Amino acid sequence: MNDEIFPRTAAYHPDWIRAGVSGGANSLWLTEWLTDAMELRPDMRVLDLGCGRGASSVFLHREFGVQVWATDLWFDPGERAARARDAGVADAVFPIRADARALPFAPGFFDAVISIDSFLYYGTDDLYANYLAAFLRPGGALAIAGAGLTREIDGLPPEHLRDWWEPSMACLHSATWWRNHWRRSGVLDVDRADTMPDGWRRWLDWQHDVAPDNATEISALEQDRGEHLGYVRVIAHRNDTPTDPPIDRVEVAYESHPLLRGHPERHG
Numbered sequence: 001m002n003d004e005i006f007p008r009t010a011a012y013h014p015d016w017i018r019a020g021v022s023g024g025a026n027s028l029w030l031t032e033w034l035t036d037a038m039e040l041r042p043d044m045r046v047l048d049l050g051c052g053r054g055a056s057s058v059f060l061h062r063e064f065g066v067q068v069w070a071t072d073l074w075f076d077p078g079e080r081a082a083r084a085r086d087a088g089v090a091d092a093v094f095p096i097r098a099d100a101r102a103l104p105f106a107p108g109f110f111d112a113v114i115s116i117d118s119f120l121y122y123g124t125d126d127l128y129a130n131y132l133a134a135f136l137r138p139g140g141a142l143a144i145a146g147a148g149l150t151r152e153i154d155g156l157p158p159e160h161l162r163d164w165w166e167p168s169m170a171c172l173h174s175a176t177w178w179r180n181h182w183r184r185s186g187v188l189d190v191d192r193a194d195t196m197p198d199g200w201r202r203w204l205d206w207q208h209d210v211a212p213d214n215a216t217e218i219s220a221l222e223q224d225r226g227e228h229l230g231y232v233r234v235i236a237h238r239n240d241t242p243t244d245p246p247i248d249r250v251e252v253a254y255e256s257h258p259l260l261r262g263h264p265e266r267h268g
């Protein structure tokens with residue numbers, strides 16, 4: 001069934017996909033779902049942000065011919081490079097270790113930024129969309145897919161999710177939340193923000209496949225049945241509004257003045 005939903009992914013060997021697992025989701029399913037809704041052409045430069053061990057980066061080049069800057073913080077870029085070399089795509093998939101909040105790229109360099117099951121770790125900051133959009137050419141796409149909510153949770157998580165829930169899961173959000181979040185940045189026009197139909201089932205299928213002992217997460221998904229948990233996808237393009245330049249220093253020169261009103265001789 002999943003092979004029919006994700007026909008591109010179905011061509012990749014299950015062992016190759018499992019050997020590149022870097023999180024709780026099947027990164028190729030999410031990349032396929034995301035790229036179904038956007039246009040990628042072989043002349044494009046793509047930043048795969050938070051790419052983990054880089055399976056999505058290989059997929060992006062193989063499926064669409066794009067050049068990919070496979071950028072991630074936690075995972076070794078050497079292992080990613082070996083994966084790209086073995087897949088025969090080393091001349092078009094470039095592994096880099098970088099923090100998404102301190103990217104080493106030129107302004108306007110990318111035609112698209114794609115982020116699979118990663119953006120929630122840094123992208124909920126109100127100022128982040130403006131920062132990241134500066135690396136896109138005007139009209140370039142910002143596109144994310146990953147674990148999220150089918151609707152926002154007001155206050156504490158519902159009872160049936162509490163065994164699994166951790167405070168850091170506050171970064172899980174709905175497609176509507178992301179739409180508003182990006183719209184408020186002023187520099188992005190949102191083209192699409194939606195939820196994968198039966199995404200919780202795909203999440204559950206993948207857990208059964210790669211982490212069958214993860215009883216807490218499996219039970220949370222089974223009890224929730226998509227009431228709150230699912231996969232979200234958001235696609236926007238950079239509009240013509242100039243981004244605010246990042247502030248990394250404010251130059252000041254010291255001026256000496258009397259410290260206290262009653263003691264003009266004492267300078268601070």
Ligand SMILES: C[S@@+](CC[C@H](N)C(=O)[O-])C[C@H]1O[C@@H](n2cnc3c(N)ncnc32)[C@H](O)[C@@H]1O
Pocket residue numbers: 021022023024025026027049050051052053056071072073074075098099100101115116117118121122
């Ligand atoms: C759940 S994993 C997903 C990895 C991969 N995209 C996938 O779907 O398998 C989250 C990824 O986000 C990356 N990440 C988290 N914080 C980051 C940051 N500040 N800068 C760059 N990457 C970050 C981690 O390195 C990790 O690989």
